[in-house]
Amino acid sequence: MSSNIIDAVAELKRTLRDVHPSHYIFKIQSFSMLLKNIGNYESGVFEAGGYKWKLSIYPNGNKKRKGKDQYISLYLAVSDDTANLPSDWEIIVNFKLFVFDHIRDKYLTVEDAEPVRRFHGNKTEWGFEKFLSLKKFQNPSNGYLINDTCVFGAEVFVMKYSGKGECLSTTKLLSNKIYTWKVDKFSDSEEYLCSDEFKIGGRNWKLSLYPKGNWKSKGKSLALYLNLVDSEKLYAKFKVRVRDEVNGKHFEREASVCFCARISTCGFPIFMHRSDLFDESKGFKVKDTIIIEVEIVTLSETNSIMCSEEKKQDK
Template identity: 45%
Template sequence: MENNQNSHGSKRVLPPAHFSLKIESFPVLQKTGVEKYESDVFEAGGYKWRLCLYPNGKSKGNPKGNRFVSLYLKLENTGDLPRQWEVNAEFKLFVFDHINKKYLTVQDKNHPVKRFHEKNTEEGFDILPLETFRDSSEGYLVKDCCVFGAEVFVIKPTGKREVLSMLKKPANGFSTWKIPNFSKLDKNSILCKAFTAGGRSWQIQVHPGGYDKGKGNSLSVFLDLVDRGKLPPKKAIWAEYKLRVLDQCRDKHVEYTFRHGFKSSSPPQGSRRFMPLGDLHEVAKGYLLNDTLIVEAVFLTLSVSKHYP
């Protein structure tokens, strides 16, 4: 980029993070006719760079004939880089305002990330019109002294990726559990049925005599993420699921839909008062046929995340 049409400038007090270049007797430097001054090498993001100052501008000027002070960032030691190298960096260039004690910060507002490669080792801007830069009341050139700077952040993909999928009706996301001899079970017992869905181990929990607020009056039914202890802190497995007790005579099932994010600390999720024990044991209602209870868990949506190195 060889003009400042797409550059954006704002001011800040904080100095450049990586490099500053002070020029004393700037007008003398201009009069030498030097086209380009290259600073010493500095390091940022694991690469070596130079700040390149064009005292009389790098471009030929705009159609109105204005001339600029141009400042560019140059990638050094490219011969040491592997074949077909490419470096992507987001950088800002600076000019110090001596009057306000702030730095004019210039960055491409449309394309802040620049791609350096074999045929493009320099990127920068026409920072300021020469007329503005030379005007001491603007604060950039005071007593023939000026200060420039650079801040460079190299973007290096780590290769780590996470893919989150919200699976609708995931494969194997359905479990039917037939519990025989139900009336003979210990009312204080906890029954568990394990199954696998979304690469995770789950289990249906049934409390024949109820749990907590449902104890003695209701059947309690829950879904539990068995391997929740393997989850990282704050990681959640999101699920929308149904738990149901089948009416084996009339297909008038008792079912509820739940939505929950299962974490490492999550207890089983469901209902303490899933259905009254009176309804459960009423033969005509069909929930217990041949003393067998049928409970189902059905995932409607389940989050599955995969990590790639």
């Protein structure tokens, strides 16, 4: 399938494509008769997206115009008996209208630059007053009208909201937001250490520590991570620090992350250099013990929501 933008008039997007319209084909075998005798013609009814539609064509244009150019007007209209629909009914639609180019074996596709439209009680028809210049349409070299025959078409995609979504609300924690982890005999620590499970903000967490680092920083830096034990979607902003027990100049880093089923861990593969950690004047390691803290600054809550239509049905 190919698609090429060929021009744009009055904020309409016009492209060429190989594939025929997926919902309706409207063939006219005597366009000249239509042009001379019929101001407006409505096609048969077709169904798309659970609703009934029709095409409405004005061969000489929907409105009289001054100037040289006359346009064919083409519209998509709701054909359902709207009296059977709720008083506040609406149909959100992404649609395209077409005319076939017999010479190039392609369809000229016409759509709004913003193709989504809302049909409702006061607006049952949308389309294009300047669908195509009549002069251009009747020129045989353009291929739209061959042997007095032309083909129009439509694609109609109704946008239906599933009724599901989520509401993300962020809450600042005011208390019980710090966990302290004391690591003794640090010099003899294994490659990987894990804290006890702790609870902050109603969630369960753990800290992971690589005393000698991991990946490319192995042997050079301390690696430190925060792990969400609970399996849920959650936004968190947090700080992790190694306390300076001598000077009070703690080493700290901050991060933000959206935890989910795929991401349950966030932290720093290069948290701090081991040379700083083992420098006794800096107070991070005292009597071969380091003290790590994590502070959860902000958490989010994610709640399911329903669209108003679904709520009405549940009542």
